[in-house]
Amino acid sequence: MIELKQITKQFHVNGDTITALDDVSLTIEKGEIFGIIGRSGAGKSTLIRMINLLERPTAGVVEIEGQDITQLKKKELSSLRQRIGMIFQHYNLLKTATVEENVAIPLRLEGLGKLVIRERVDRYLDIVGLSEHRNHYPEQLSGGQKQRVAIARALAHEPDILLSDESTSALDPETTESILELLLEINRELGLTIFLITHEMEVIERICDRVAVIDHGNIIEQGNVLDVFSNPRHETTQRFLKTNLDVPEEVVSELQTRGTLVHLSFIGSQTEQAVLAQLTKRFGILPNIIGGGIKKLKAGLVGNLLVHLDGDHEQTELAVRYLKTSGVHVREVSNHATVLDRLG
Amino acid sequence: MQQFWTDWGDLIWTGTIQTLTMTSIALLISTLIGLPLGTLLVLTRPNGRLANRFVCGGLSSVINVIRSIPFIILLFFILPFTRFIMGTTIGVQGVLLPLIVFTAPYIARLMESALLEVDRGVIEAYEAMGISTRKIIWYVLIREARSSIVLGLTIATIGLIGATAMAGLVGAGGLGDIAYQYGHLRFEPEVMYVTIFVLILLVQSIQSFGNRLAAKLKRA
Numbered sequence: 070m071i072e073l074k075q076i077t078k079q080f081h082v083n084g085d086t087i088t089a090l091d092d093v094s095l096t097i098e099k100g101e102i103f104g105i106i107g108r109s110g111a112g113k114s115t116l117i118r119m120i121n122l123l124e125r126p127t128a129g130v131v132e133i134e135g136q137d138i139t140q141l142k143k144k145e146l147s148s149l150r151q152r153i154g155m156i157f158q159h160y161n162l163l164k165t166a167t168v169e170e171n172v173a174i175p176l177r178l179e180g181l182g183k184l185v186i187r188e189r190v191d192r193y194l195d196i197v198g199l200s201e202h203r204n205h206y207p208e209q210l211s212g213g214q215k216q217r218v219a220i221a222r223a224l225a226h227e228p229d230i231l232l233s234d235e236s237t238s239a240l241d242p243e244t245t246e247s248i249l250e251l252l253l254e255i256n257r258e259l260g261l262t263i264f265l266i267t268h269e270m271e272v273i274e275r276i277c278d279r280v281a282v283i284d285h286g287n288i289i290e291q292g293n294v295l296d297v298f299s300n301p302r303h304e305t306t307q308r309f310l311k312t313n314l315d316v317p318e319e320v321v322s323e324l325q326t327r328g329t330l331v332h333l334s335f336i337g338s339q340t341e342q343a344v345l346a347q348l349t350k351r352f353g354i355l356p357n358i359i360g361g362g363i364k365k366l367k368a369g370l371v372g373n374l375l376v377h378l379d380g381d382h383e384q385t386e387l388a389v390r391y392l393k394t395s396g397v398h399v400r401e402v403s404n405h406a407t408v409l410d411r412l413g
Numbered sequence: 414m415q416q417f418w419t420d421w422g423d424l425i426w427t428g429t430i431q432t433l434t435m436t437s438i439a440l441l442i443s444t445l446i447g448l449p450l451g452t453l454l455v456l457t458r459p460n461g462r463l464a465n466r467f468v469c470g471g472l473s474s475v476i477n478v479i480r481s482i483p484f485i486i487l488l489f490f491i492l493p494f495t496r497f498i499m500g501t502t503i504g505v506q507g508v509l510l511p512l513i514v515f516t517a518p519y520i521a522r523l524m525e526s527a528l529l530e531v532d533r534g535v536i537e538a539y540e541a542m543g544i545s546t547r548k549i550i551w552y553v554l555i556r557e558a559r560s561s562i563v564l565g566l567t568i569a570t571i572g573l574i575g576a577t578a579m580a581g582l583v584g585a586g587g588l589g590d591i592a593y594q595y596g597h598l599r600f601e602p603e604v605m606y607v608t609i610f611v612l613i614l615l616v617q618s619i620q621s622f623g624n625r626l627a628a629k630l631k632r633a
Contacts, residue, residue, distance in 0.1 A: 121541050150543030161538035165557055165632055175542045178552060206632055219538075226542065 071097040071120060071230065071264065076129035078115050078286075089115040090126070091286040102256050102263040102367070104277035104294075106270070106309060112286040113266035117232050120264060121153045122146060133230075151179060154223030154261075158235035160215040162207045162222075168194065169203040172222045179226070193221040197251065213244035220251065224259070231255070233265035237272055249275050253367075270309050274298070274366050282306045295368045299334040299398040316360045316375060321402070324359065328379040331389065334398035335372040344395050345376070352388045354380035375402070421604055424591060429611055432587040435505055435577045439512035440570055446517040447569075448562075450476070451524025452550060462536075462546055476518040484515050484576045488583065508577070508585040516573055523565030524558075531557045560631040567623025571616050588612055 078090040089112045097103045107113045118124040119131055122138060131138050138149060162171050169190055176186045194200045197217035207215055216236060223231060237245040253276050256263050267273065273280050273294060281291035282305060289303045301307045324330055348354045361374040378385050392399050450472065456462050457469035482490065488511045495502050495510045531554055539549045578589020588608050596605025
C-alpha cells in the first residue's frame with residue numbers, strides 16, 4: 070500500500086515560488102492499477118516522482134507499507150528503489166547497449182550473480198515478447214518494442230510497484246493498446262501494483278481500477294473509474310470525457326430551444342435494457358438520439374448517449390426520474406456554457 | 414630519392430618518434446585529468462546531480478584562463494613551474510608539463526560537451542532503479558557518451574600534434590622542430606616538404622581512426 074499524506078511540493082524558479090503539488094493525499098491499494106489523469110503542467114510528473122523520491126516533497130509524508138520513506142537513509146532508499154520499477158514516455162534505454170544488455174546491466178550494477186541475471190533476462194524478455202530481438206539495439210526497434218524493453222528492464226528487478234510516467238503517450242493507438250494489454254497482464258499475473266500518470270482518457274478507461282483527476286496541483290476528483298466517469302462532478306473531468314460525443318454546438322443549442330437534452334450513461338448489463346422505449350410507452354416522450362458510443366472500461370462496458378427528450382415538461386421530469394431509478398446515470402445538459410464544457 | 418632518404422631518413426624517423434612520444438604521453442595524462450574535470454563540470458552545473466555554483470563557476474574560470482593563453486606563450490610563462498615540477502625545462506621532459514597544462518583544460522571542455530549530449534532521461538531511469546551516482550557516471554554517462562568522447566579526443570590529439578611543433582624551442586625535437594630548423598633556418602625545402610607530408614599523414618590517419626572507432630562505439 071502506498072500512502073501520500075498531505076504532500077506539497079514547491080519549486081523555486083528565478084525567485085518565484087511555484088506550487089506543483091498542493092496538499093495532495095492519495096492511497097493506492099496493493100495490487101490495483103491506479104491512474105492519475107491531468108493536463109500537462111497539472112503536477113502529475115511531480116506526483117509520480119514522490120513515490121520513489123526522485124523529487125522530495127516540501128511538506129508531507131510518503132508511506133510505503135506503513136514506512137515513511139522520506140526518512141530513509143541513502144542506502145535504504147537505494148534498495149527501496151530497486152523494489153519500485155519505473156517506465157517512461159521516452160523509454161530511456163541505453164543507446165549503446167543491446168536489448169539484452171539493457172535489461173542485464175542494471176541487474177549487474179545492483180550486484181546480482183551471473184546466473185540469476187541470465188535467468189531473469191530470459192524470463193522477462195519472454196514475458197514482453199522480445200526474446201528474438203535480444204541482440205538488437207534500441208535504434209533498430211519500434212517505439213512499442215522499446216517500451217517493452219523498458220518494461221522488461223523494470224520487471225527484471227522483480228519489483229512490487231510499477232510506476233508508469235506517460236508510458237504510452239509517444240505511441241500510436243494500436244501500439245498503445247498492446248502496451249496497455251501487457252500492463253494489465255503484468256498486474257494480473259505478477260500481482261504488481263501499478264501507479265500511472267497520463268493525459269489520455271483511454272489509458273485510464275482501459276486498465277485502471279481507480280482514478281484521480283489532478284488540476285493545478287490539486288486532486289479534484291477520485292474514485293472508481295466507473296463512478297468517476299459515469300458521474301463526473303468536476304468540469305475538468307467532464308472535459309476529459311468529451312471525446313466520443315462530439316456534437317456540433319449549433320445542433321446542441323438548437324435542440325435546447327425545444328425540449329431537454331440529457332447525457333445518459335449506461336453501465337454494464339443495463340446497456341441491454343430498452344429503457345428509451347419505455348419513455349415513449351410510459352410518458353409519451355419521444356427520445357431522439359443525438360450521439361453516442363460504448364466505452365470498454367476495465368470493470369466493464371459503459372454506454373454513453375446524448376438524447377433529446379421532446380415532450381411535456383412534467384412528463385420529462387418523470388422520465389428523468391424513471392431513468393435514474395433504472396440505474397442510468399443522467400446529466401441534464403442545461404445551458405449553453407455547460408454544454409460547451411461537456412461537449413468540447 | 415635514394416640519396417634523400419640516406420641523408421635525412423634517420424632524422425625524420427627520429428622526429429616522428431619524438432612527436433608521437435610527446436603526443437601520446439601528454440594525451441594520456443591530459444585525458445586522465447580532463448575527463449574527470451569534464452565530468453565534474455557536468456555534474457556541478459545548475460540542475461546537475463551535484464549542482465554547485467562555486468565548484469562549477471570556479472573550475473570553468475580556471476579552464477577559460479588557461480585556454481586563453483597561446484601555447485607558445487604558456488610554454489615560457491610557466492617555465493619556473495616546469496622546473497619546479499619536472500626538474501628541467503628542456504627536452505621532452507621539459508615540454509610535457511606545458512603540453513599537459515595546455516591540453517587538459519581543452520579536453521575537459523570537449524568531454525563536457527560530449528557528456529552533455531547524454532539524454533537526462535536515461536540517467537533518471539538509472540537513478541530510479543536505485544543505482545549509485547558513481548556507477549551512473551561510469552556505466553551510463555561515460556558509456557553513452559563514449560562515441561563523442563572518442564571524437565573529442567581525436568580533435569585534442571591533432572591539437573597536441575600542432576602544439577608539439579613548438580617543442581623544438583626548448584630542445585624537445587619532433588617533426589615541427591625539423592621542419593623549422595632545416596626547412597626554414599638551413600634552407601633545405603625538401604626536408605620541410607617531407608616533414609609536412611608526414612604530419613599530414615599522421616593527422617589524416619588519426620582522424621580516420623578516430624572516426625571509425627567512434628562510429629563503432631556508437632552502435633545504432
